[in-house]
Amino acid sequence: MTEGEARGARLLGGEDFSFAAAIGGWRGFVESIVPGFVFVVAYITVGGFRVPVIASVAVVVVMVVARLVQRTPVTQALSGFFGVALGAVWAWRAGEAGDYFLPGLWINAAYGVGVFVSMLVGWPIVGIAVGLFRGMGTSWREDRTIKRRMQAASGVLAATFALRLVVQVPLYLAGSVAALGTAKLAMGVPLFALSLWVMWLLVGSVGRPLAPQDPPPPT
Numbered sequence: 001m002t003e004g005e006a007r008g009a010r011l012l013g014g015e016d017f018s019f020a021a022a023i024g025g026w027r028g029f030v031e032s033i034v035p036g037f038v039f040v041v042a043y044i045t046v047g048g049f050r051v052p053v054i055a056s057v058a059v060v061v062v063m064v065v066a067r068l069v070q071r072t073p074v075t076q077a078l079s080g081f082f083g084v085a086l087g088a089v090w091a092w093r094a095g096e097a098g099d100y101f102l103p104g105l106w107i108n109a110a111y112g113v114g115v116f117v118s119m120l121v122g123w124p125i126v127g128i129a130v131g132l133f134r135g136m137g138t139s140w141r142e143d144r145t146i147k148r149r150m151q152a153a154s155g156v157l158a159a160t161f162a163l164r165l166v167v168q169v170p171l172y173l174a175g176s177v178a179a180l181g182t183a184k185l186a187m188g189v190p191l192f193a194l195s196l197w198v199m200w201l202l203v204g205s206v207g208r209p210l211a212p213q214d215p216p217p218p219t
Helices: 003-012 025-045 050-070 075-094 097-120 125-133 144-174 177-186 189-203
Strands: none
Touching: 003 125, 003 189, 025 050, 025 075, 025 177, 025 189, 050 075, 050 097, 075 097, 097 125, 097 144, 097 177, 125 144, 125 189, 144 177, 144 189
């Protein structure tokens, strides 16, 4: 589980929803988009695949080193580093700038299938996460209404992965590298945070005691 996924699971199990927490804070948000942004800018201005790949890897290395020097948590920066490194290796071996984004497409497809299968077998992934973080275990499966809400929230997550593929795969096949990079940035952390909010609206009250109501006024 990546840092972003763990953060999402914690948010779904929390009492309140915070968009700042969903994007990993402003620093985390910047760290998540800067490597891809630098890649797109380098591709537009220089072209080819070597300069964009080297530039994006250099940026993410600088971000990891900066966190190490400042002695701040490096988990999110390292997660971004491995993602960038995988795309960089793929693009370098293929000799095509567009292949920088190919591992991400495969990962989205795998996650989407995984979420769909979890729904199909009656163990929606959102239910598992919420049950874990709220101490419910698997008791949510005993209430049909709650289980349907877990299924619906998992459906939102699956739809997020599917939407990315619907938009980005045609751009990849068309060789529209700049458009693909831009779409990936827009459909990365911002879209995931929005999806988390919708999921939280569906399951945020599950497993929590109802607030006590004021007694009726005396007549």
